[in-house]
Amino acid sequence: MMSFATRCLSIVAISLLVAACQSAPQVANLPTDDLVSAFRQLEQSLAGGQLDDAESQLNALQQRASGDTRLEQYQRQLAEAYLLQGQQALQSGDLNSAATALSRARSLMPQAPALTTGLDGAIAQARETEQTTAAQARKAADQAASRAEAARLEQARQLRLAAEHQAAVLKATQPTSAPAKARAKLIDPATASSVVPLPMLDKQDNERLRSLLDTVAEDVVAFRCAVRIEVRQAKDFPWVAALLNARIKRLDPSFNARLSQAIKPGQVPQLVLTPHR
Structure with missing residues (x-):
């Protein structure tokens, strides 16, 4: 009788324990707080x-x-x-x-x-310190650049002066060369005057006349000659004078030639050149 009661109590205790386990909260499965x-x-x-x-x-x-x-x-x-x-x-x-x-x-x-x-x-x-330092650095750089530029300009000036001095010394030590003496083409500069015939004027050969006057103009300019134009007719003087004067001006625009005329009907036309003395 006792053993049966004991068994019944054990069964009841086990049943209550199982029921308690099933109704207890599962802490491990609770959600974590976000x-x-x-x-x-x-x-x-x-x-x-x-x-x-x-x-x-x-x-x-x-x-x-x-x-x-x-x-x-x-x-x-x-x-x-x-x-x-x-x-x-x-x-x-x-x-x-x-x-x-x-x-x-x-x-x-x-x-x-x-x-x-x-x-x-x-x-x-x-x-503020950074800006002050930067400003001081810029100022120092500007001053250095100004000093460098001043030194460069002074060096350039000294070199220019030295070159000018050397050129002056060389010029002073070189012998003075006389200007080249002009050579006469048609005249004799040693005589008082020289005659240049113009036979092509009678033949109206203007090409040969122009060629001859080219050479005459060189002597007139080189020796500062006065020119007397001797022709048969008065109408020939302006023609010859214009041709000659144009060639003289082409060689030396500043030279004013002294041209005069002489009418000599019985003579072959010619030029009389008188060098300046």
Whole structure:
């Protein structure tokens, strides 16, 4: 009788245990809180210095959980991380990166301008120093260029003076050569006057007349001759005078020939050339 009761109690206990197990909550199968995971990822990005990722994650959390009090804490941490990044960039001389980091820190904490005042002033001072240094460098470069140009001009002047002096010395030491003595073509410069016949004027051979007057003009210009044109008829004088004067002007436009006429009907036409003495 006792053993039967014991068995019944055991069966009841086992049944109650199974029922309890079936009705107990399965903790291992509960879904994980998405916000907890998101905040954990944000903390990891901040700790690892991945500020761009952290800012994107913070923006996402601000949209999903705008009333969560933890957001302000992480926003401030991210702003301070950007300020630290800006200080490091400033120390390395990268003013653009420092200014970018400062701008992002301000956008995160617009209600706390004092937070960024120190870095802002340091960047402004660094930019002023950079501009001053650049201006001084430009001024020094301009002054150096001006000095170099002045030196070049002075050197060129000295070389020109030396060349002019050398040319003057050479000219002074060279013997003065007498101008080449003109050679007469038709006249004898040693005599008072020379006669050049013009028989082609009677034959109206103008081609030979022009050829002869070419040579006569050379002697007239070379020896500054006065010319008397002796012809049979008065009408022949202007013709011969015009031909001769044109050739004289072609050789020496500044020379004004002294031409005169003589009418001698019984004589072969001729020119009487008298050199200037």
